[in-house]
Amino acid sequence: xxxxxxxxxxxxxxxxxxxxxxxxxxxxxxxxxxxxxxxxxxxxxxxxxxxxxxxxxxxxxxxxxxxxxxxxxxxxxxxxxxxxxxxxxxxxxxxxxxxxxxxxxxxxxxxxxxxxxxxxxxxxxxxxxxxxxxxxxxxxxxxxxxxxxxxxxxxxxxxxxxxxxxxxxxxxxxxxxxxxxxxxxxxxxxxxxxxxxxxxxxxxxxxxxxxxxxxxxxxxxxxxxxxxxxxxxxxxxxxxxxx
Amino acid sequence: xxxxxxxxxxxxxxxxxxxxxxxxxxxxxxxxxxxxxxxxxxxxxxxxxxxxxxxxxxxxxxxxxxxxxxxxxxxxxxxxxxxxxxxxxxxxxxxxxxxxxxxxxxxxxxxxxxxxxxxxxxxxxxxxxxxxxxxxxxxxxxxxxxxxxxxxxxxxxxxxxxxxxxxxxxxxxxxxxxxxxxxxxxxxxxxxxxxxxxxxxxxxxxxxxxxxxxxxxxxxxxxxxxxxxxxxxxxxxxxxxxxxxx
Numbered sequence: 001x002x003x004x005x006x007x008x009x010x011x012x013x014x015x016x017x018x019x020x021x022x023x024x025x026x027x028x029x030x031x032x033x034x035x036x037x038x039x040x041x042x043x044x045x046x047x048x049x050x051x052x053x054x055x056x057x058x059x060x061x062x063x064x065x066x067x068x069x070x071x072x073x074x075x076x077x078x079x080x081x082x083x084x085x086x087x088x089x090x091x092x093x094x095x096x097x098x099x100x101x102x103x104x105x106x107x108x109x110x111x112x113x114x115x116x117x118x119x120x121x122x123x124x125x126x127x128x129x130x131x132x133x134x135x136x137x138x139x140x141x142x143x144x145x146x147x148x149x150x151x152x153x154x155x156x157x158x159x160x161x162x163x164x165x166x167x168x169x170x171x172x173x174x175x176x177x178x179x180x181x182x183x184x185x186x187x188x189x190x191x192x193x194x195x196x197x198x199x200x201x202x203x204x205x206x207x208x209x210x211x212x213x214x215x216x217x218x219x220x221x222x223x224x225x226x227x228x229x230x231x232x233x234x235x236x237x238x239x240x241x242x243x
Numbered sequence: 244x245x246x247x248x249x250x251x252x253x254x255x256x257x258x259x260x261x262x263x264x265x266x267x268x269x270x271x272x273x274x275x276x277x278x279x280x281x282x283x284x285x286x287x288x289x290x291x292x293x294x295x296x297x298x299x300x301x302x303x304x305x306x307x308x309x310x311x312x313x314x315x316x317x318x319x320x321x322x323x324x325x326x327x328x329x330x331x332x333x334x335x336x337x338x339x340x341x342x343x344x345x346x347x348x349x350x351x352x353x354x355x356x357x358x359x360x361x362x363x364x365x366x367x368x369x370x371x372x373x374x375x376x377x378x379x380x381x382x383x384x385x386x387x388x389x390x391x392x393x394x395x396x397x398x399x400x401x402x403x404x405x406x407x408x409x410x411x412x413x414x415x416x417x418x419x420x421x422x423x424x425x426x427x428x429x430x431x432x433x434x435x436x437x438x439x440x441x442x443x444x445x446x447x448x449x450x451x452x453x454x455x456x457x458x459x460x461x462x463x464x465x466x467x468x469x470x471x472x473x474x475x476x477x478x479x480x481x482x483x484x485x486x487x488x489x
Binding site: 168172173175176179182185186188189190192193196197200217221224228232235236239240242243 | 325377380381383384387388391392394396397398400401404405407408409411412415416419420422423
């Protein structure tokens with residue numbers, strides 16, 4: 001006799017808590033990735049914005065290679081930061097609109113853990129592609145070739161912190177009808193440390209200085225964000241859902 | 244102990260108790276600010292390098308002190324509100340936020356005015372100036388977030404969370420901006436390496452700093468009291484109070 005749905009559910013409940021949490025985490029992550037796979041435009045838009053916004057600077061300031069090379073680390077980082085910011089509004093929006101967030105809140109797993117899964121999915125489809133795409137734009141900005149690796153590493157590491165910190169802002173504003181501009185006002189000041197060490201790493205690589213201290217600071221920021229952000233995101237989501 | 248905290252958390256109890264305190268706070272603050280201003284602006288000796296322009300310090304430094312303390316006070320109030328659900332803490336936080344933002348602006352503006360005679364420029368991307376500017380944006384974010392919610396309670400809790408996130412970030416921002424500044428350019432002028440101040444300059448500054456804090460306490464008290472009346476407008480005791488006045 002096949003096990004009924006009730007016995008299956010009991011079996012799930014009888015599993016150790018850590019494993020159940022792992023299953024819920026994985027399911028949330030896969031669900032978000034699947035959703036992105038079905039609507040590819042949402043992944044491409046921040047990348048297109050990144051390329052477009054970066055190409056505005058040579059047009060607006062100067063096409064001279066020497067000048068661009070000086071500004072390239074900052075331009076690539078600031079634009080990546082803005083591209084992340086644009087994608088943040090969608091982080092919880094659709095789940096808020098269709099009620100999935102309420103289901104997550106009601107589930108026995110802590111909301112903080114499930115929100116890290118969502119943030120991880122956001123990083124995989126936004127931060128990581130931005131980091132992979134950056135060298136292409138770096139070449140167009142005459143960024144020295146030997147600093148490309150550091151550019152990618154700093155963006156990959158830093159954008160994870162950007163997703164986590166941005167998640168707090170997204171969670172705070174998800175219940176508001178026009179939260180987009182407010183979101184940027186909340187999140188951008190908190191992004192400044194990441195920006196400083198991210199551009200610092202690339203500049204150090206260009207000048208041949210030690211890169212590791214900057215990357216280590218980015219890692220430290222990520223560790224701190226991993227500790228604090230999930231709780232802030234979960235608390236903010238509760239406020240947004242109940243409000 | 245808990246009884247006192249519960250009493251303190253009651254808006255009605257606080258409203259009646261603070262009525263006696265309020266004039267004292269305003270009185271002390273006014274006297275200190277008057278004495279400090281007159282002493283600092285008239286009687287303190289002029290600086291041998293900066294002349295009279297150094298007197299901006301008597302507004303600039305107290306405002307900068309307050310700008311940072313108010314944010315911490317706001318975050319602590321937010322924590323108290325979130326943990327113990329004491330509404331009074333949130334009323335105080337709401338009352339403080341605009342004052343903190345205003346003080347940050349005053350510190351930045353007076354610094355810019357001071358920069359012209361001493362540095363020869365309105366603005367430089369000095370580490371301190373930059374982190375104060377970021378602090379101003381943090382304040383504006385907290386105020387804007389509170390205003391964006393249609394339900395007051397949600398806005399209050401959201402602002403509390405953001406204030407706490409901000410207060411964790413302020414030291415991180417401060418140190419990273421310091422690092423960034425030392426990386427980019429050597430400090431051509433630092434506020435810290437100034438020669439020690441003589442007593443007749445330093446005492447009025449101390450009085451001004453205490454006076455600014457007194458002003459902050461008095462204004463927060465008054466604003467919290469009016470916030471209590473606004474939020475409790477439908478309760479029996481506020482209605483009775485209004486009838487008494489009329």
